[in-house]
Amino acid sequence: MFIELDSHTPNGSAGRIRKDNECKIIAAAEAEFARHGYKGASMQSIADHAGLPKANIHYYFGSKLRLYVAVLAHILDMWDKLLVKLDAAGDPAVELEAYIRAKMRLAQEHPQASRIFGIEIMSGAPYLQEYFRKGYLEWFKGRTAVFEAWMAQGKMDRLDPAHVIFLLWSSTQHYADFACQISAALGKPGQTLQAADYERATQTLLHIILKGCGVRQKPT
């Protein structure tokens, strides 16, 4: 249900037209799903937004569910590519700073993707359960191991690695998911955060998290 998206068409090398339209549709679908969630999204609205007749979307993606899964896959794929891998051999201060900066850049540049993922999780992750079941636990243990190595080497405070990771995720993702509330609190017009806002946020997070983890903080 999750991995194969192209089971209903020959695809393969595929045509240029196909790529173009799939791209347009996925972009429109991202916006719609981010605004209304899976159930609330309307194929008609996605079609209008993409500038294509509704039937065309069904031609490419077969069903609403398959389109949604394609959008989710597109997001997870992008995140996987962009996210910095933490290196146990490296200096935690450097590694964590790079990670936080990368996640903040993601929050800034792809807030919609983050929101779709967020809404999916909040709704109980009905379409990501297999994703979480598959090798997620093992993957996550690999992530925590890095922190355990750092702690064993005395490079950072002894903490529960899992919750340190959750803090990294939550504090950065917040700037994508809750941008609306943040811009209201900061009194930003038109609900648009500027680059300077993200930079201040990053600086604050770096200070608190690096220092809080007992990691050497860079001279500010």
Place this chain on the structure above:
Amino acid sequence: MFIELDSHTPNGSAGRIRKDNECKIIAAAEAEFARHGYKGASMQSIADHAGLPKANIHYYFGSKLRLYVAVLAHILDMWDKLLVKLDAAGDPAVELEAYIRAKMRLAQEHPQASRIFGIEIMSGAPYLQEYFRKGYLEWFKGRTAVFEAWMAQGKMDRLDPAHVIFLLWSSTQHYADFACQISAALGKPGQTLQAADYERATQTLLHIILKGCGVRQKPT
């Protein structure tokens, strides 16, 4: 559109029956809205879940939007009552610890409420814009002032107070909104976090945030 919910019925002291049924309906609606968002929620499903005919819900709440607004109001009201107010005169270590503990308890005991709020914000807060416009900026400035006072007294590191607050919100709310992902990462069966998990999370957050803010940390 937001404040008055009872414009279509005499209400006032109202009957006992009314209270009971409104309560049942709001509970069912919370579950449905948390799972599907506003647009994705179905009045029929809410009715079934509440054990009442659909028309009965319209009798009490008039429309889907009014029901949703009632649910949101119910949530905001509860949060307002339960949330600890930070005191500029107090010790930041004590105050922040109390606040973090209070928010974590909220995340643990009312995750659904948190999720409805989260989905609403992620969707661009279409029905909370007035709430954010009304006196939100001023209220928020009052909150940041507390941190500025602490900083001026040298009780904590100089940081952007707004982003410190965002960190408090995000890191705690994450345990309600993303419980699904967290339980998957921790390998918890049936997606249920236990009290011990929340306690470990709270300890980790307290350590990092208090230390990271340059506030005296309690002996652990």
Place this chain on the structure above:
DNA sequence: CTAAAACCTGACCAACTGGACAGCTTTCAG
């Protein structure tokens, strides 16, 4: 006991939902 107010609901409706499909046009390899 009475009557008015509150409560309740089955049946109905127009609008919209995701999806199916026949038959059209365009593209492109051989």
Place this chain on the structure above:
DNA sequence: CTGAAAGCTGTCCAGTTGGTCAGGTTTTAG
């Protein structure tokens, strides 16, 4: 130049949506 594959879409459909309403029953105040 040709024919098959790919691309495209107007039209239809059954099911669901939020919402209405007439007419019923129960509750309750006087």
